[in-house]
Amino acid sequence: MKRSIEKFVLTGVALLAAGISPNLFVIAQAGYAKLSALAINFLLPSIVVLLAILLVAAIRGHTNLVSQIWYGILGGLLATVGLEIVRHTGFLLGGMPGEMPKLLGVLLLDRFALGPNWLSNLAGWGYHFWNGAAFGVIYTLLFGKPRLWGSIGFGVLIGIGFMISPATTALGIGIFGLQFNVGFPVTVTLAHVAFGAILGWYVQRNRQEAFSIIQQIKEITQAR
Amino acid sequence: MKRFTRAFTGIATLILGIMLSTGNLHAQNSGLVTVQSGKDFDQTVESLRQMVSKNDMMVMSEINQGKILSMTGLQLNATSLFVGNPNIGNKLFSAGKGVGVAVPVRVNIYEAKDGKTYINYVKPSQQLASFDNQQISKIGQMLDQKLNKLTSMLAK
Secondary structure (H helix, E strand, O other): OOOHHHHHHHHHHHHHHHHHHHHHHHHHHHHOOHHHHHHHHHHHHHHHHHHHHHHHHHOOHHHHHHHHHHHHHHHHHHHHHHHHHHHHHHHHHOOOOOOOOOOOOOHHOOOHHHHHHHHHHHHHHHHHHHHHHHHHHHHHHHHHHHHHHHHHHHHHHHHHHHHHHHHHHHHOOOOHHHHOHHHHHHHHHHHHHHHHHHHHHHHHHOOOOOOOHHHHHHHHHHOO | OOOHHHHHHHHHHHHHHHHHHHOEEEOOOOOOEEEEEEEHHHHHHHHHHHHHHOOEEEEOOOOOOOHHHHHHOOOOEEEEEEEEEEEHHHHHHHHHHHHOOOOEEEEEEEEOOOOOOOEEEEOOHHHHHOOOOOHHHHHHHHHHHHHHHHHHEEEE
8 A cells, every 4th residue: 555655656756757848848939938947947857856766666666667667768769769750751841840859959058049059959859859758758657558549649649739839839830830831730740640659669568567547546545 | 614514423423323333332211231242151250250349349149040040941141240339338228228129230141142242231320210319319320330331341
């Protein structure tokens, strides 16, 4: 019982920490704060917290939780490679208004006026991939190891969230990017289908049992 | 006397025509001044920075439009320098708090489709004219002269 609660708390904190990163760009684009300031005050601490949760979970013997987070991170990183292949192809075909990772980089390093350089590109790509890892962790902690269609649905939901958020509208292309062209929603959706498919496939390779958050709650309530 | 007047008018027209046809300096009614640089884009940006410094001003900020737009896939050479100095700023803002709309002065350097590099700016006096303040106007004219001097040194 005590261990179940402990695991549940660790899962909750890990979910909160993973949820910070993807929201920062949206908050910045909504005009509430600069991404550079948000990165220092929230992004870096959230990464530290997530890694600390991994460490604590390992020390406390929550091997399932450790493997879930780990598979989430690696699966998210791998899935972002797939997303990037589709997104970049879409960009080259005129379906995207710009190079999102480069934009993230200049905003992160507060050098929009000077444009991208290798360091800002590195920061932008790093942030982009970390967002993928964060979504991977969120996916595996929320849902465990569902079937592939579940992860594809998760990916599509992320894509829709992106297209209706200030992250897209602040680019001046409207909701779903329809003021740019129809290639935008097509590219974003396909990229996130690829993300979801690869994430789902990878997470299923985890041989350990993976519990969804609902299963954890059930476990605690049944033990009472 | 008539002959002299005709000859003078003819020469004046000729000089004006030559000045306009060279294309080195255009100042339209909008106050936009465009100068063709004798150097390539990078050299022009570098030289302008140095000349700004030599003329008791500083580059307070810079927008690399070319690099920014490279994120959209567009390739071009264009940079805007925001030029001024704290002393002029102090005088201007003391005379009118709203002058920030016109200063620091924006000087734009760009490579046109013909491959030539141009420097353009809107005359500060024109931008500051709407403040209807003699001191501001005076500083605006002084800035005009400074910019004219700067860009003339780079003109082809």
